[in-house]
Structure formats: C-alpha cells, structure tokens
Amino acid sequence: MIKKLKWLSIVATVGMLLILLGGALVTKTGSEDGCGNSWPLCEGQLIPSEYTFEMVVELSHRLVSGVVGIVVVLLAVLAWKNIGHIREVKFLSFVSVLVLILQSLIGAGAVIWGQSDFILATHFGISLVSFATVFLLMLLIFEIDQKWDTQSLYIKKKHRIEIYALSIYTLIVVYTGALVRHTESNLVCGGWPLCNNNSAFLDYNFQQWIQMGHRLVAGILMIWTILLFVKMVKHYRTNKVMFWGWTITLSLIILQVFFGAMIIFTLLNLGIALMHALVISCYFGMLSYFILLSTRSAKMEEAEITNQEKQIQTAIKF
Numbered sequence: 125m126i127k128k129l130k131w132l133s134i135v136a137t138v139g140m141l142l143i144l145l146g147g148a149l150v151t152k153t154g155s156e157d158g159c160g161n162s163w164p165l166c167e168g169q170l171i172p173s174e175y176t177f178e179m180v181v182e183l184s185h186r187l188v189s190g191v192v193g194i195v196v197v198l199l200a201v202l203a204w205k206n207i208g209h210i211r212e213v214k215f216l217s218f219v220s221v222l223v224l225i226l227q228s229l230i231g232a233g234a235v236i237w238g239q240s241d242f243i244l245a246t247h248f249g250i251s252l253v254s255f256a257t258v259f260l261l262m263l264l265i266f267e268i269d270q271k272w273d274t275q276s277l278y279i280k281k282k283h284r285i286e287i288y289a290l291s292i293y294t295l296i297v298v299y300t301g302a303l304v305r306h307t308e309s310n311l312v313c314g315g316w317p318l319c320n321n322n323s324a325f326l327d328y329n330f331q332q333w334i335q336m337g338h339r340l341v342a343g344i345l346m347i348w349t350i351l352l353f354v355k356m357v358k359h360y361r362t363n364k365v366m367f368w369g370w371t372i373t374l375s376l377i378i379l380q381v382f383f384g385a386m387i388i389f390t391l392l393n394l395g396i397a398l399m400h401a402l403v404i405s406c407y408f409g410m411l412s413y414f415i416l417l418s419t420r421s422a423k424m425e426e427a428e429i430t431n432q433e434k435q436i437q438t439a440i441k442f
C-alpha cells in the first residue's frame with residue numbers, strides 16, 4: 125500500500141503544479157472569460173458548439189482541476205486510513221481537501237460574479253497553500269521507509285520563528301506578484317532592476333508602483349533567504365535534510381529572481397512567465413516542509429519541558 129500511496133502522491137503533487145501553472149496560463153493569456161460567466165458549464169453548454177483559443181485554455185484548466193481534485197481526495201482518504209498514525213497526516217489530509225474546495229469556489233465565484241484585481245490576486249496564494257499540503261503529504265509518505273534524518277532533528281526556537289516569518293512574508297511577496305499580473309503591470313517598467321533609467325520615484329504611476337513594490341519585496345525575500353541559508357548550514361550542516369533542503373531552497377529563490385528579470389527582458393515570454401510561477405511554488409513547498417519540521421521540534425521541546433516538570437514533581441514528593 126505504501127508503494128501505491130507514493131505513486132498516488134506523486135501524481136497528486138504534479139497535478140497540483142499543473143493546476144497552478146494552468147491558472148497562471150489562464151491569466152497570462154487573458155482567458156478568464158473564455159467560457160463567459162458560466163460555471164461549471166462553458167457558455168451555458170456542456171460541450172460548446174464553437175471554440176476559441178481562450179475557451180480551450182479555460183476548459184483545459186477546469187478539466188485538469190477536476191481530475192486532480194479527485195486524485196487529491198483519494199490520496200487524502202487513503203493516507204488517513206493507512207498512515208493516519210503519523211502525527212501530521214490527518215491534519216494535512218483534511219486541510220488538503222478543504223483548501224482545494226475553497227480554491228475551486230473562489231475560481232467559480234470569479235467566473236460567475238467577477239472580482240476586483242485585489243481579490244483575484246489571493247487566488248494564487250490559496251492555490252499555493254493547496255499545493256503545499258499535498259506536497260507535504262507526499263514527503264510524509266516517502267519519509268516512512270526512506271530513513272531520512274528528520275526524526276531526531278531539533279530546530280532551535282529562534283530559527284523556527286524565522287522560518288515561520290519567512291513563510292508568511294513569502295505569501296505577501298506572492299500576493300504582490302499576482303497583483304502585478306492581474307493589474308497588467310508586468311511591462312510597465314522598461315528597465316531592471318530599476319523601473320526606467322531616467323524616471324524619478326515620484327513620477328511613477330499606479331501600475332509602476334505595484335511593479336516596483338513587488339521587486340522590492342522580492343529582493344528582500346532573496347536576501348532574507350540567503351541569510352537564513354547561511355544560518356541553517358552553520359547550525360545544521362551535519363543533517364542532510366536541512367543542508368540539502370536549504371541548498372535547494374536557495375537555488376530556487378535565485379532562479380525566481382532570474383526568471384523575474386527575464387520576464388522584462390523577453391517582454392513577457394509565456395514560457396518564462398510560467399517558469400516564474402513554477403519556481404515560487406516549489407520554493408514555498410520547501411518552506412512548508414521546514415515549517416513541518418519546526419512544529420516537530422516545538423513538540424519535542426514541549427515534551428522535554430513536561431518530562432522535566434514531572435521529574436521535579438517526583439523529586440519533591442520524595
């Protein structure tokens with residue numbers, strides 16, 4: 125059963141990435157209204173009589189989302205049933221289904237009623253959380269017989285707090301990036317890293333402020349990740365999961381900044397833009413795993429404190 129769960133979790137994780145990329149593709153190709161304001165039907169029809177490019181993109185995204193949704197629910201049920209004794213499995217199984225439903229409802233609401241750019245920008249962030257829960261389920265399944273050196277890993281409290289903070293900040297950066305896309309602010313700045321070589325900050329329009337705001341918070345994210353990488357390697361270099369995990373995370377954030385710059389230089393090349401969305405998804409997935417490991421360390425700390433308190437109480441009695 126574990127072998128089947130592994131394959132199912134891989135399919136679900138790859139499928140969630142396809143949903144993320146499909147959502148980005150819908151937005152970047154202007155296919156949000158490919159099926160009009162009908163959902164789950166397309167232009168009020170089960171099978172449209174005429175097709176446009178935008179309709180095909182939107183329908184493909186809905187089809188992939190539906191199939192992957194079934195796979196995720198199946199994974200959650202089987203994981204709960206077979207490995208529910210692992211502390212995080214039941215929680216992640218429940219949240220993966222819950223967030224998937226929320227993600228679908230927001231997408232459907234955007235089609236039927238429409239939403240402001242600021243509301244639509246949250247959709248990608250929610251999709252990111254949905255992907256992360258499935259990704260973590262996959263890692264938990266692979267942990268069972270891979271003998272990763274995580275069970276005895278203890279992450280210090282000050283490092284746990286920084287991991288939590290960086291993860292929350294990443295969602296803010298993701299939101300600003302989605303806002304850039306939804307407000308069509310991708311190419312309002314002709315230069316990089318500055319907006320335009322001979323324009324002053326006070327001369328920026330609303331879209332340019334959104335673009336430059338995203339660049340600023342993204343730059344801080346990269347610097348923060350580099351600094352945290354140095355700390356983690358310094359304190360946990362003997363732990364393979366921490367060392368290689370943070371090496372992958374650092375590589376991803378560098379790639380993310382690279383693809384962000386290339387979007388400007390290639391004038392919003394579709395492939396580059398999709399890679400930009402893919403890399404930040406993988407980056408957030410890695411941070412989510414470090415959150416999971418941090419919660420385990422917190423649990424170990426609580427257990428140690430409780431044990432010490434019991435020993436003190438026992439000593440007082442005697």
